[in-house]
Amino acid sequence: MTVARPAFKFIDLFAGIGGLRVGFESIGGQCVFTSEWNKFSQQTYRANFEDDHEINGDITKIDEADIPGHDVLLAGFPCQPFSIAGVSKKNSLGRAHGFADETQGTLFFDVVRILRHHQPKAFLLENVKNLLSHDKGNTFRVIQHALDELGYDVDHKVIDARHWVPQHRERIFIVGFRRDVPTRFSLDDVIIPEGTRPTLKDILHPEDGTETAEEPFTTGKRAQVASKYTLTPNLWKYLQNYAAKHKAAGNGFGFGLNGPDGIARTLSARYFKDGSEILIRQGNGIPRRLTPRECARLMGFDRRGSNQPWKIVVSDTQAYRQFGNAVAAPVAIAIAEAMAPWITNTVALQPRRRKIA
Known part of the structure; x- marks a missing residue:
């Protein structure tokens, strides 16, 4: 050959x-x-x-x-x-x-x-x-x-x-x-690509069964995002209070809350700490972090439905750090x-x- x-x-x-x-x-x-x-x-x-x-x-x-x-x-x-x-x-x-x-x-x-x-x-x-x-x-x-x-x-x-x-x-x-x-x-x-620019719906798990579940990121027949990515009530309360405090002081610090039609802030290496720069709205009122698989898509390392998805072989913490530092x-x-x-x-x-x- x-x-x-x-x-x-x-x-x-x-x-x-x-x-x-x-x-x-x-x-x-x-x-x-x-x-x-x-x-x-x-x-x-x-x-x-x-x-x-x-x-x-x-x-x-x-x-x-x-x-x-x-x-x-x-x-x-x-x-x-x-x-x-x-x-x-x-x-x-x-x-x-x-x-x-x-x-x-x-x-x-x-x-x-x-x-x-x-x-x-x-x-x-x-x-x-x-x-x-x-x-x-x-x-x-x-x-x-x-x-x-x-x-x-x-x-x-x-x-x-x-x-x-x-x-x-x-x-x-x-x-x-x-x-x-x-x-x-x-x-x-x-x-520069022409046409409609991508939105978060292009990288988020659809959670409707059209995607095969990928443990530990998604589970069940509908491949729903695992519960561990939802913020705890205490963390969500803390982030809301933190944002309110800085807003009152005239600062721009706070969390970034997005829906599927939104555009994310810059993913950073600190994302593993609280996910505050990119939070995804959910029906229960408490948002969630992106999964590492969604981060791989957000950084363009793979696309939803790809036959050769990016291999994520490290912990969530390390994966978040890696994607946050990546080109x-x-x-x-x-x-x-x-x-x-x-x-x-x-x-x-x-x-x-x-x-x-």
Whole structure:
């Protein structure tokens, strides 16, 4: 049996559960190196991708010369030092953030040393929108300068996954092509889906028997959402009181309550704590969390009725953390498709330009 030669090779750094990888495999790329330090994310990654290479751990302990040659570098480098929530938490604890955060912020420079050594044709980096404004813009200027010094033409854009999934999820994507690579690439080339935008009904369990029950998420002949996802009366009362308190103080803090025609707030890694950012209305008056399967759909890792659903092999707590930290897969696919003609030198396939709203 002849195995098709990959169109290009790529590496997946700070891989999480492989959101960026989904995009670049979809255009014919082969992943030749993976680095992810979290053991639970490694379990999910291993369950959903077939590899002939091991998943490496801490990237700071890996010599760049030991990483295989590659055409494209992917990296969703840690966002906590730059996120609004992350900065707020570190400030409250009296801890440094951004590049002053020795445990996470400086991991960008591990991306730099690997780019410097291997000089791949292209890269794609992902982070939170707040990276642009962190430290009055100085953090992003440092990043731009470092990438420019490496010899790359760089473009960046904040893209909202709302175009593909029923969730407002703004993330910054940074794309670079080596200057000796003939390219006119722009993130404006990313094609936005046309037509009606998805709503939560596209990802929620229908609970009417048209879906096969999937323990432990749904049960019974009608595949109804398991009762454990319904908030306890005490937690629901607490969230209502908390929201009322902050509303009275003129703050915007509170829970997000949605019906099937709604659009979710951003799913975060803290969702396992109380689910407050995305709660689903129920007939008994007490809302519920999304199930991990619904989170997989909300992030675009699988679709309702799929013959190959995303494998969820960890606890609910870990699954919520993983999806909350992940890159929305359809966004990665759309960016990969826009980059593909320049990666594979098939410029005739260059997509038509469409401005991202």
